[in-house]
Amino acid sequence: MKILVPVKRVVDHNVKIRVKADGSGVDLSNAKMSMNPFDEIAVEQAIRMKEAGDASEVIVVSVGPAQAQDVLRTALAMGADRAILVEAEGRVEPLAVAKILQCVAQTEEAGLVVLGKQAIDDDCNQTGQMLAALLGWSQATFASRIELAGGRALVTREIDGGLQRIEVTLPAVVTADLRLNEPRYASLPNIMKAKKKPLVQQTAGELGVDIAPRLTVVRVEEPASRATGIKVASVAELVDRLRTEAAVI
Amino acid sequence: MAILLFADHDNASLSEHSARALGAALQIGAEVDILIAGQGAAAAAAAASTLQGVRRVLLAEGDALAERLAEPTAALIVSLAGKYDTILAPATSSGKNVLPRVAALLDAMQVSDVIEIVAPDTFKRPIYAGNAVEVVQAGGPLRILTIRGASFAPAAGGGAAPVTAIDAPAVPALSAFRENLLSASDRPELSSARIVVSGGRALGSKDRFDAVINPLADKLGAAVGASRAAVDAGYAANDLQVGQTGKVVAPDLYIACGISGAIQHLAGMKDSRIIVAINTDGEAPIFQVADYGIVGDIFDVVPELERAL
Numbered sequence A: 001m002k003i004l005v006p007v008k009r010v011v012d013h014n015v016k017i018r019v020k021a022d023g024s025g026v027d028l029s030n031a032k033m034s035m036n037p038f039d040e041i042a043v044e045q046a047i048r049m050k051e052a053g054d055a056s057e058v059i060v061v062s063v064g065p066a067q068a069q070d071v072l073r074t075a076l077a078m079g080a081d082r083a084i085l086v087e088a089e090g091r092v093e094p095l096a097v098a099k100i101l102q103c104v105a106q107t108e109e110a111g112l113v114v115l116g117k118q119a120i121d122d123d124c125n126q127t128g129q130m131l132a133a134l135l136g137w138s139q140a141t142f143a144s145r146i147e148l149a150g151g152r153a154l155v156t157r158e159i160d161g162g163l164q165r166i167e168v169t170l171p172a173v174v175t176a177d178l179r180l181n182e183p184r185y186a187s188l189p190n191i192m193k194a195k196k197k198p199l200v201q202q203t204a205g206e207l208g209v210d211i212a213p214r215l216t217v218v219r220v221e222e223p224a225s226r227a228t229g230i231k232v233a234s235v236a237e238l239v240d241r242l243r244t245e246a247a248v249i
Numbered sequence B: 001m002a003i004l005l006f007a008d009h010d011n012a013s014l015s016e017h018s019a020r021a022l023g024a025a026l027q028i029g030a031e032v033d034i035l036i037a038g039q040g041a042a043a044a045a046a047a048a049s050t051l052q053g054v055r056r057v058l059l060a061e062g063d064a065l066a067e068r069l070a071e072p073t074a075a076l077i078v079s080l081a082g083k084y085d086t087i088l089a090p091a092t093s094s095g096k097n098v099l100p101r102v103a104a105l106l107d108a109m110q111v112s113d114v115i116e117i118v119a120p121d122t123f124k125r126p127i128y129a130g131n132a133v134e135v136v137q138a139g140g141p142l143r144i145l146t147i148r149g150a151s152f153a154p155a156a157g158g159g160a161a162p163v164t165a166i167d168a169p170a171v172p173a174l175s176a177f178r179e180n181l182l183s184a185s186d187r188p189e190l191s192s193a194r195i196v197v198s199g200g201r202a203l204g205s206k207d208r209f210d211a212v213i214n215p216l217a218d219k220l221g222a223a224v225g226a227s228r229a230a231v232d233a234g235y236a237a238n239d240l241q242v243g244q245t246g247k248v249v250a251p252d253l254y255i256a257c258g259i260s261g262a263i264q265h266l267a268g269m270k271d272s273r274i275i276v277a278i279n280t281d282g283e284a285p286i287f288q289v290a291d292y293g294i295v296g297d298i299f300d301v302v303p304e305l306e307r308a309l
Helices: A037-051 A066-078 A094-108 A127-135 A188-194 A235-244 B016-028 B042-049 B070-083 B093-105 B206-220 B228-232 B263-269 B298-308
Strands: A002-006 A009-011 A033-035 A057-064 A082-087 A112-116 A138-149 A152-159 A162-169 A172-176 A199-203 A215-221 B002-006 B032-038 B054-061 B084-090 B110-114 B116-119 B122-127 B132-138 B143-147 B163-166 B175-182 B195-199 B223-226 B253-257 B274-279 B292-295
Touching: A002 A037, A002 A094, A009 A066, A033 A037, A033 A066, A037 A057, A037 A066, A037 A112, A037 A138, A037 A172, A057 A066, A057 A094, A066 A082, A066 A188, A066 A199, A082 A094, A094 A127, A094 B093, A112 A127, A127 A138, A127 A172, A127 B070, A127 B093, A138 A162, A138 B070, A138 B093, A138 B175, A152 A172, A152 B093, A162 A172, A215 B122, A235 B274, A235 B292, A235 B298, B002 B016, B002 B070, B002 B093, B016 B032, B016 B084, B016 B116, B016 B143, B032 B042, B032 B070, B042 B054, B042 B163, B070 B084, B070 B093, B084 B093, B093 B110, B093 B143, B195 B206, B206 B223, B206 B253, B206 B298, B223 B228, B274 B298
Parallel strands: A002 A057, A002 A112, A057 A082, A082 A199, A112 A172, A138 A172, B002 B032, B002 B084, B032 B054, B054 B163, B084 B143, B110 B143, B195 B223, B195 B253, B253 B274, B274 B292
Antiparallel strands: A009 A033, A138 A152, A152 A162, A162 B175, A215 B132, B110 B122, B116 B122, B122 B132
């Protein structure tokens, strides 16, 4: 079984982003870019499945600019077998990404797609569910555990109020939550080896997918800021202020 | 045209987030139908029918819908979609699971985590863990939205909308429900509680987390929350995580104990009305969003606060 792992190049999670003064977007010039942390967990999961003998090949795919090769090389260094870059410039919405991934999953005859539950830039939390819909496959979102057996996957999902266990028929799309695993660091020899692993480049146009955005971003704003608070000297003062000033207790 | 609200419920009762999503739907300003998909869900449908501003409640029941598995539930919503120009759901784990599947089947883009209705086709939503807010316009014939409950007041009760039973389309079973492992607690539900007491990594162990945080929460009748660091360290259960990737809360009072205030945590609580921070490090970022801060040891300050109440 081939496992397909879509990965996204996003601003590194440690970077404090700034909204552009003209409201046209977020200033990412010179910002450090990395693999979306949830996708890193998905890559790790796929590699572990291959190491356990549940998968024959791990293919990573990214939709984005030419620089997205960097995150694909990272995934190859972690242990993925080969990579596909579907070049697409500008804002590519989850629906368009899902359509591109649908083409790739069908061409590669993937038996399982594992990807992060959301990207930490647009925070959409849509691509996996949309891909499952377009392929007509089952879906298991927000996975914290995946067990494969007999053409099915038993998935533990993180839901409001606790956990849920469901069984999905393969092929399926599974989206990774934080606690699925802890991704490994690539060793230096593996980083060197990854440079020789195959990386194929395509464009969205070659796949015949229309990636024109459906939504119009009118502007991007600073979030509402909070008024500066005060430090109180004692617990007694805190209780008094919560009772009288804030009237919350 | 009208709005279809895919409600969150557990068959027996309606989640407060459904009433909050209705609050958002009423701001868009069209007739609203509420869909209750479930099994043995008459009680949830009855609860929905008492919300003011509802035209009618659609009740679809079936074994496959009992836990609202994504495939049959999305097929049900798609079968109803032709009568609506807006389909929305609260951004709960159920809404987030099902609605993007619906959107793709209808070839529409979804607007996730709406925090403000600017116009019937224009919405605000947080991006980059709440460090920026995007204003998006959804053109086209169909809008699909998930609604962040903390940003909208719940619709009032006192209504009496009719409940209509509808059939769900038969679809091949691609998935099966096995079990729910839900945390049992007498405390209020985290994402709708009026007061939240949260603990961070500074607690140092699960035992100390429980010993320090729980008494204060119980004294205040509050829900317990935790930072991602505390959850990752095993001090608190996963479903107590407040933050970008956990629950987003906006209680009247949020008390952060031993939480430094990482960006991803602030994204989950900075819309709280009053924030109290207790931390030994006076420079911790949590103090930048706190209305009241105490620089001090949580192991002294939190028990003292509990006794002073």
